[in-house]
Amino acid sequence: MTFLELLVIVHVIGTVLGVGAATFAEIHYTRFNSDNIITDDERKTLAITYTVMRTGLFLLVVSGFAFLLYFRLTEHVAALTSPSFWAKMTVVGVLVGNALLLQARIMPLAVGAAVSLTSWYTALVLGVIGKTDATYFEILLYYAGATIIVGGSLRLIRAHFHSPKSI
Amino acid sequence: MTPFLAAMLIVHVIGGVIAIGIHNVVLMHLLKKAPNYVFVSRIAWSAAGLFLLSWATSAYYYVTYYGTAVKPRILAGALPAGHIFFMETKEHIFLVLPFLAISIALCASYLRANPDDALRKSTAFLTLVALGIGAATAASGIIVSGSV
Numbered sequence: 001m002t003f004l005e006l007l008v009i010v011h012v013i014g015t016v017l018g019v020g021a022a023t024f025a026e027i028h029y030t031r032f033n034s035d036n037i038i039t040d041d042e043r044k045t046l047a048i049t050y051t052v053m054r055t056g057l058f059l060l061v062v063s064g065f066a067f068l069l070y071f072r073l074t075e076h077v078a079a080l081t082s083p084s085f086w087a088k089m090t091v092v093g094v095l096v097g098n099a100l101l102l103q104a105r106i107m108p109l110a111v112g113a114a115v116s117l118t119s120w121y122t123a124l125v126l127g128v129i130g131k132t133d134a135t136y137f138e139i140l141l142y143y144a145g146a147t148i149i150v151g152g153s154l155r156l157i158r159a160h161f162h163s164p165k166s167i
Numbered sequence: 168m169t170p171f172l173a174a175m176l177i178v179h180v181i182g183g184v185i186a187i188g189i190h191n192v193v194l195m196h197l198l199k200k201a202p203n204y205v206f207v208s209r210i211a212w213s214a215a216g217l218f219l220l221s222w223a224t225s226a227y228y229y230v231t232y233y234g235t236a237v238k239p240r241i242l243a244g245a246l247p248a249g250h251i252f253f254m255e256t257k258e259h260i261f262l263v264l265p266f267l268a269i270s271i272a273l274c275a276s277y278l279r280a281n282p283d284d285a286l287r288k289s290t291a292f293l294t295l296v297a298l299g300i301g302a303a304t305a306a307s308g309i310i311v312s313g314s315v
Contacts, residue, residue: 058188061184061188062181062184062185062188065180065181065184065305066181068180068309068312069176069177069180069181071312072176072312072315073168073173073176075315077312077313077314077315078313080309080310080312080313081246081310081313081314089306089309093302096191099195100191100194100195100198100295103195103198103199104198
């Protein structure tokens with residue numbers, strides 16, 4: 001196994017953990033909060049899910065910078081100025097900022113959840129498609145649009161699970 | 168580039184990125200009403216140590232290699248701003264980071280014995296500033312590398 005392959009594996013594991021944990025954080029939160037009460041067990045489950053998400057983010061960032069080093073040392077620096085790369089960096093920055101704003105209780109949970117979920121999937125999509133003809137601002141425009149759609153969808157899903165059961 | 172210089176560059180980047188990540192964790196904990204100050208002070212000192220290590224290795228790389236082998240290539244290339252603006256800004260602003268990190272670690276150590284809500288909030292703000300400078304420094308480093 002080459003060093004580059006090892007980096008790819010760590011990067012993919014980080015993305016999988018992050019995207020998976022972000023998805024299940026939403027599923028668990030929606031399910032657990034359907035009765036407007038989050039028990040201690042449910043809180044512990046959510047805490048573990050967030051820990052997995054942060055572990056994914058850590059692996060993603062460290063392996064991402066290891067990629068940059070690899071490209072620098074092998075003189076393949078064109079990737080460092082590509083729009084999709086900088087869009088991905090911006091999305092990861094938004095993920096970190098969103099987590100801080102949620103922790104400080106400045107960001108409303110509904111908005112923060114939509115931003116987190118969309119950001120993780122955007123990072124995944126940008127990583128998979130690699131090079132693209134879209135400019136940096138076009139990518140961010142798609143990202144903002146996707147965040148609004150995801151936010152609206154999550155609102156509808158939560159409203160559905162909160163609706164009174166038919167007898 | 169010799170393997171030793173490559174190792175210096177790797178330690179500089181990975182050490183710096185992990186230190187920035189640790190400051191993110193410190194900030195997350197300081198935003199809680201009752202943080203675990205023992206944990207916070209331990210990781211804050213780890214961040215300070217890593218920033219000093221990143222600082223020392225980058226200084227060696229800069230003095231022995233960057234100035235003679237990398238800087239002329241950037242200045243002659245398509246993105247001379249990579250050195251003129253980003254490296255010049257990075258190398259001056261980065262000087263502040265280890266001292267900010269030490270200040271944060273000292274505050275966290277003081278908070279271990281003397282919990283104080285006002286100092287917790289001030290330390291959180293200082294950590295936010297350090298996090299912002301750290302992120303800007305990392306972004307500048309990528310631009311410098313991309314300008315070669």
